[in-house]
Amino acid sequence: MKIEIFANDSEKSLSIKQQLLKKLADRHFTFDSKNPEIVITVGGDGTLLSAFHQYQDQLDHIRFVGVHTGHLGFYTDWREDEIDDLVVSLQSDNRQSVSYPLLDVNVKTRKNGDFYQFLALNESSLRRVGPTMTSDVYIGGDLFERFRGDGLCVATPTGSTGYSKSLGGAVVHPDMPVLQLTEIGSINNRVFRTISSPLIISPNDWVTIRPVDSICDEDFLLTVDSRYYHTTDIAQVTYKVSKKKVNFAKYRHNGFWNRVKDSFIGDENEI
Template sequence: MKFAIVANDLPKSQNVKRNLEKKLLECHMVEDEKHPEIVITIGGDGTLLSAFHKYQDQLESIRFVGVHTGHLGFYTDWREDEIDDLVVSLQSDNGQSISYPLLEVQVKYANEPHMKKYIALNEAALKKIGTTLVTDVYIGGEFFESFRGDGLCVSTPTGSTAYNKSLGGAVVHPNLEVMQVAEIGSINNRVFRTVSAPMIIAPRDWVTLYPDHGTDFVLTIDALTKSGCKIEKIMFKIAKQRIYFAKYRHQHFWRRVQDAFIGDANGV
């Protein structure tokens, strides 16, 4: 098995990385940072997001495993003190996996001839600096509304537990291959109207934004931030690609939600 390890810069994570790397090499596994079969992240969800984008062109041939060295991460199944158990699971690997939907984002920048394509694991959001975002919203090619407010966030099912949730969006199970559009500070009065509620969009429909002219847009795609750019059009859709996790002890989705936001059943 070919593996790669991606760790954050914290001393604890770097120590775990060195320990795990040594154990895997002793088991005659091959370290291959360019074309791994398994990518092990050590840190938290931010570290896994970084690894996802590093290897986003190889998603069909890679499975991810997350080890958390701080607070429990939504995408991380293993603790730092379970490295020996993880090594045993990797040795007995038979290719088992679980996959989640991703978001495809296509952006047409002014003065560029072609659409720029991105992939998001959690979400993409469009905002404007200092002024109100004004954009026409189309769903499935049909005009839906003219939005005015701070911005719009489009999330995947697993991303529905992140920024989307803080905006009042619904938590969506990843078995549903849908995306969700949540408003950020929308303006609703006698003159301007929006739907003023999160929307769950079917997998075949594109959500397309035509923002008003300007260059003070901020576009975020997971941890990537594009600011000060002139955007003519943005299109969102559930991607054809998926992310795959090695299913050694991958937690049930609702257990993850419970662990992340509620705690155990006894309230501890």
């Protein structure tokens, strides 16, 4: 089994990485940063997101394992004091995994009609830099509404616990390979009308956000997970459930609703 250990720059994470390297080397594991089979991330959810994007072209043969060295992460199953148990699990690996759906983000430019593709684990959003954004929103190719406000966010089921939730979106179980569209600061009055509610989009449909011509010379901010892109050259952005999935090694993978409870509610005995 070929392993890569991907850690953030904190002193604690780097220390855990060195301990893992020694323990795994003592047990004759192979280390390969270019073509790993297991990527162990040490840090938090941000570290795992960085590792995901670094290896997004190899998702078909990579499984991720997360070790958290700070607050409990949504994607990280192991604590820093459990690395001996993790090493034992790696030794007895049976190649089982749990998979989560991903988001395809396709951007069409206005000037040349070029297409750029991105992949998101959590969410993507499109916003204006400065004034409000006016865009036509299409679902499955049909015009749904003309939106005016700060922007729009499209999230995966696992991403529904992040930015989308802060916008009033629902928490969606990842067994449902759907998209969730939520509004960011929509304007609703006698002139402008939007649905003003999060929308759950079927995996057979897609969402297209098309800025209206009158504002196309303005700056936009496109986010893909933690990555940001400033541009004036956007004709449209299309979102669809990806055919790719992210895989996590299933050693003692914590159930989704347990993760939600641990992240947002905690132990009721602590209240």
